[in-house]
Amino acid sequence: MNSRSPAGVVVGVDGSAHAAAAADWAAREAARRDCPLHLVHAVNTGTVTLSPRTGPAVTDLILHDAEAVLEEALGKVRASHPALRLTGDVVPRDAAEAVLTAAEHAELAVVGTRGHGGFASLLLGSVSLRVAAHSACPVVVVRGTEHVGNHVLVAVRDERDAPALRFALRTAELTGLPVRALHTWSPVVADVGHMAPMVDELGEEARLHQQLLLRTCDPVREDFPDVAFEARQVGGGAAGTLVDASRQAALLVVSRRQPAAHFGLRLGGAVHAVLHHAYCPVAVVPLR
Secondary structure (H helix, E strand, O other), rough: OOOOOOOOEEEEOOOOOHHHHHHHHHHHHHHHOOOHHHHHHHHEOHHOOOOOOOOOOHHHHHHHHHHHHHHHHHHHHHHOOOOEEEEEEEEEHHHHHHHHHHHOOOOEEEEEEOOOOOOOOOOOOHHHHHHHHHHHOOOEOOOOOOOOOOEEEEEEOOOHHHHHHHHHHHHHHOOOOEEEOOOOOOOEEEEEEEOOOOOHHHHHHHHHHHHHHHHHHHHHHHOOOOOOEEEEEEOOOHHHHHHHHHOOOOOOEEEEEEOOOOOOOOOOOOHHHHHHOOOOOOOEEEEE
């Protein structure tokens, strides 16, 4: 059993509707990229094998059922994408660790918003959150509901977001969609005793943010001359603005930056918010 996939797209499956949606999205993306697709189904047998009341036969039964889940997922992908290079593994370990290991050398990892485990009321499962937080390659979190958008939306804060912008442009190039880069900012209030900056100060700040946006986007855009591109900056909070803007997007691309020391996961507040509330699939691109 090989838990590491060849370079390509990796997707986690578990028999749930959310995982099926993720597998379908991953298959279409692998076909566009002309690369293999590797399906990973993880089953944690640790708690079973540690019990004195169970034996190897129970573990074998669990793994047999897991193989059936994987074969069903593989069959569905083969039926819709017969030309796709397709592999799959059942991995007896924690689901997030299984996907992360399989994706160590992948171009892209794909997960659903949630699987069978946990509480149904949660918007995002712990496995998806951990994969997005720790993957070495970009991760796309696919919502369980069908969503059709007309552009790729990418969040740009500063020059460090060039990898996310490049990922967005590459994806748009493959899909034939335009790219919209969105830079959000909040007015700087130098003196808390003042209610707000003056109008001319706001205008100057907006001009500086527009320069920052163009300085970030222009060098990357040169490598994708055939992709229609629009960049704009708006005042306001990043999380709410991005979630609202995702209503019409086919994909929202955000960067994963190193967090403050007291955060356990490598995700900022805005990334957490869009993973939970965006209307479209979300791609999280790690910054080196």
